Amino acid sequence: MKDLMTPDLSAQVGALRLANPIMPASGTFSEDLSDVFDLDILGAHVLKTIMHGKRDGNPTPRVCDLQGGMLNAIGIPSKGIEDFRERMLPYWARYGAPLVVSISAHSMDEFAQLCAEVSLPGVAAIEANISCPNIEANGQAFAMRPETTRDVVTRLRAETDLPLWAKLTPNTGEPVEVALAAEAAGADALVVANTALGMSIDISTRRPRLGNVMGGMSGPAIKPIALRMTYQTAQACRIPVIGCGGIATLDDVLEFLIAGAAAVQVGTATFQSPTVMARLVAELSGWMQAQGVTSLSQIIGTVEAPAEGLHE
C-alpha cells in the first residue's frame, strides 16, 4: 500500500533546519517579492549581498537577454550596514523563515569587519559572497583560488558564531580544491555556485551589451555547470552543499538533490516567473507523496554510477 503520509520536506543545512529545501539565490530576491506570494512558504530568505559602505553599482545596461538565460553586471549597489541594521533586519523579523545575510567586500579586513557587524540576533546564517564576478576587474574574486578562499574564510570564521556559508564560483579551474579550502577554514556549508563570467556584443553597434563589458551568466544555460560542481564538491566535502545555478523546474531541484545538494537556491527563474519558488515547494511535496518518498534523505546524494554497456 502506498504511503499517504504528508512527506517531510525539511532540509538540514549543518545546524540549521529549514522547513523545505527551496530558497532564493542572493540578488534575485527582496521584500518586493512579497507583492506576489507569502514569503514564509520558503525554506529560507537569502538577501542581496550587502557591502559595508554605500555603493551605486555598475553603469547601465546592467542586464542582457540570452538564449537560455541572461547576463548581469549589477555591481552590488548597497545601502550599507546601517540600512541593514535599521531597516532590513526589522523588516525580515516578521517572517518565520531563517534569514541568510549575504555579505561581500574588496579586502579581507573589510570582509571580516562586516561579518562581525552583521552577526546579530535575527540572522540565522551568513553567506559569504566570495565569488561575485562583478565587483573586481576581470571577474577576480576570493573563490578563484584555494589560498585566497582559505584566508578569507579563516578571517570570517573568527568573527562569527553563526553558520557560515561560502558561495563559490564556477569561474575557477580548481572547484574541488577551493571547496576543500573553504571547508578546512571552517565554513559550515557551500553554495555552489555563483554566475559564470560572460560577455555579449551588439553587432550593430559593436558595443558590449553590458555597461560593465563583462557580467555573470545565469539561467538554465549554466545548469549543467552548476550541477557538475555540486556533484564534485558534494563528493569531496563533508559539509552540506547548497545547489544553485539555472534551477527552474521540479526536475532541476531533484537533479541537484540527487547530485548531493542538501538544499537549493532558485535565482533567475524568479525573474521569468516570480511565483516559481512557491510552485516548486508544492510540486516537490506532491512528487514525494506520489513516489512514496517520506524525507529528503531518500533523494539527497543518491546518484548512481553510469550504466555500462547497456543497449536499447
Place this chain on the structure above:
Amino acid sequence: MSLSPTILSVPAPEGLSARCLEASAVVVSNTPVNGEYRLLVLDAPREALNCQPGQFFQLLCPAPEGEHPFLRRPMSIYGYDAESGRLQFLYKVAGAGTRGLATLCAGDSLNVLGPLGQGFSMPEEWQNLMLVARGVGLATLAPLAREAQARGRRLTAICSARRPELAMSVELFRDYGAEVIVVHDEDGSSTPEALRPLIEARIAAGQVDAFYTCGSSRLLRLLQDLGRTHGIPGEIAMEQQMACGLGMCQACVRPFRVGERVIQRRVCREGPVFPIAEAM
C-alpha cells in the same frame, strides 16, 4: 475547448491582497494599427486589472522563429477595463520579444505579470492638463486621458510623430474630450523651437496646470525648461531595460536630480512615473 484567463499566483497571505498577479491571459486579437504599431487585446483575470494609468505589465513573450527571448518584456498599459476583463497593449515590433508578441493569435495564451510600478498622479489642483508625447509614448498616456475625462479635467494633447499618419491615439484622445494638436517632423512642427510658443500661448491663457509626457528626451528637456520658467509641475513615464520588473534585481535604475544630489531610482519600482523636474 476555449481557454479562459487564469491566475497563476499562489494565494496571498491572509488579510493581504497580492499587489500584482502572475496570470495566464487569453489573446482576443492582435492586429496591425498602422505601418509600425500593433494592438494586442487580452482577456485577463479581473483581479489583475486594478490598474492605474502609467503602470505596466511584464509579458512573457513567446519565442519567434529562430530567436529565444528569455526575460519578460515590460509593456505600458494602453487600455484596461476590469468590467469586461480587457487588457490592451500597443507595441512596435522592435526586437525578439515584440517579434514574438506579433506571432500571437486569437485564442493563444500569454503569461502576464502585473500591474506593476507607480502610475501617474492627478492632484485636485491640476485641473488643466497638457499631455505632450511622441511615438509609442502616446500609448502610455492613453489611460491617463481616460482618467482625466472621468475626473472632469480639461485636457490638451500634443501628439508628436515622424509623419502625421503615424501619430498614435489621436482619435482616442479626441474621444476622451481632449483638444488634440498633431505635430510632426515633415513640416518641422515637432521641433522644440516650434512647440515652445505653442505651449507658452496656452500657459499664458491659463490652460496648463501640469504636464504629462513620455517617449522623447527632447520633449522632456523642453518641458523641464518651461516648467522651471513658468512654475508648472508634471510627470514623465520613463523606460529602462528590466529583468524582474518587481524591484529585486536593481537592473533598471536611472539617475534623478533631487536638489543638489543625483540619486539612482528603479524605474520598475519607484517609477515608471517620475516628476519631470527630477528626470535626467
